[in-house]
Amino acid sequence: MSDEWQTYRDDTRTPCKYGRNCYQRNPQHHSSFKHPPKNLKRKNENYRPNKKRYKLTASPRKDVNDTNKDLDHRDTQGDIGSVDQKTRSNEDNASTSKTDLDKGSCDDNIVIKFPEILLYHDKSDHNLFKELFLVEMPEDFFKFYKCLEELESFEKVLSSVNLELIGPYDLLLGKLPILDNKDLYLVHWRFFYDPPEFQAILKKNGKSEYHIGYFRDHPDKPPQFLASCDSSKDCSITPMAKNIFATIYLYLQNEKNTSPFMSIACQKLMDKVKKWAENHGYPLEKYDMKERQAKIQTKTFHGAGIVVPYNKRTQLGYRNLVETDGNLKKMFSKLKSAKTQKEKDDVLSDLQPVITYANIAVDECDFGTGLEAGINLFCSGIRELEASALSSLQAAYSLLKRDEFAKILQAHLKYRRKGPNLSVLSINEK
Incomplete structure (x- = not known):
């Protein structure tokens, strides 16, 4: 074995997928991945991989160490590949969860065994939001709830404009049960098309799948905006406003114009929301999509x-x-x-x-x-x-x-x- 080849074999970096034919010119790529010596001929110069038809499956994969051994063997044959171990580890997690997906995914008849007597979380403990939902709730989330508490029977007031509080608001309402399976909190009021970045907090009453929620780019950072989605139609997420007061105000404006039977109730709540927003310094502006497009x-x-x-x-x-x-x-x-x-x-x-x-x-x-x-x-x-x-x-x-x-x-x-x-x-x- 030549000194160049031995140096390549001893290199602990991940082999580049493209081997000698690598087209990458980015210095960071070449510092991250190892490439075989170019002056060594392939042992099988006429080798051509067979074209195959692939299926998107999550079949069990080999252990990472076994895979690396295979790659070292392939290096000597000239058929170079690379494995990012962190990525492969995540793919393995997906493979192991495939059984769970087959059992429960897209299944309207999923069943869970609940305790015979349900106990409920302490609604005054705000630390539970991060623990149960894995994200922090923004300040306007709590401010809006405090403003609602000023109203008599605020749930009826919301119902009069075809709205109800859902998701993390159930914790403040004392309606969130204590469950052993923590995964269930992550799917509490999570609609079919809601990606992990989107968290529903309000919905239209009844059989409607129209809902409003916070959209985050990162779980550890504040939401970028509130948006709406109707999962009965498609996966579209429509930004509305940067705070919940402006979002509710915009929703009420639209309902007032499209639902004449609710116009009076909408106007009454609009007046309340406008006053609350002014008192707490929240602008009633629609979200500017130009700001989003730049990001x-x-x-x-x-x-x-x-x-x-x-x-x-x-x-x-x-x-x-x-x-x-x-x-x-x-x-x-x-x-x-x-x-x-x-x-x-x-x-x-x-x-x-x-x-x-x-x-x-x-x-x-x-x-x-x-x-x-x-x-x-x-x-x-x-x-x-x-x-x-x-x-x-x-x-x-x-x-x-x-x-x-x-x-x-x-x-x-x-x-x-x-x-x-x-x-x-x-x-x-x-």
Whole structure:
């Protein structure tokens, strides 16, 4: 074995996926990944990999150490590959959770065994929000509740304008039970299309799936805005305002104009909300999407966009997916309408390169690409794509230090349900 080859073998860095044919010119890439000596010939110069049709599955993977041994063996054969161990670890987590996804995902008949006697959390303990929901609630969340308490029977007042408090507000209302399974708090009023970044706090009454919630780019940072979504229609998230007072005011304006039978009730509450906002210094302004456009790398299927660290000089942090949104939507549509397994396999095979290249992008520090791919797969609402969505997002969230979002997503996909009543207490009891 030559000295150059021995040096390459002893190098502890991860092998580059492209080996001698690496096209990357970024210095950071070459400092992060090892590349084989270029003056050594392949042992099998005529080797050509067979083209295969792939299925998007979460099959069990080898142990990381075994994989690295395989890569070292492949290096001597000239077929070079690379493995990012942190990413692979997240993919393994997705694989182990595949059984849970098969049991519960997209299942409206999920059943949970609750205690015979339910006890409820102390509504005065605000530390519970972070413990149970993995995110801190902003100041306006609590201010709005205190203002509501000034009203007599405020739940009836909200009901008169077709609204009800949900999600984390149930803790302040004393309606959140003490449960052993902490994952259930993460799916309490989490609607079918709600990504981990979106947390519902209000909804329309009855059978409507229209809901309003906070949108965060990072679990440890304040929400960027409040937005609305109607899961009975699609995954679209529509920004409304930066604080809850402005959000409710805008909602009431719209309801007043579209629902004449509620116009009087809407105007009364609008007057109250305006007074509260002025007293506490909250502007009643609509969210300016131009501000958001300057921050995001791409819109994603839900439209609210994603924000990740991006270095303009090195162009590290995000690159476009290999397929346009339009083409992806066509593939998802074909998958939904597929009537045979062969038809499904054909579409899944076409989708595989999108996921593969997104994973390569993550390996090369373009974490936003993995985040975009995972969000789009999740927003498709297709069960066959959930394991791939989980794998992509777990890797991206971990590398972006957004691990709380990964936990929320895993719980959501395990108990993912459709419908207007997504309270944890609405899950059927055995």
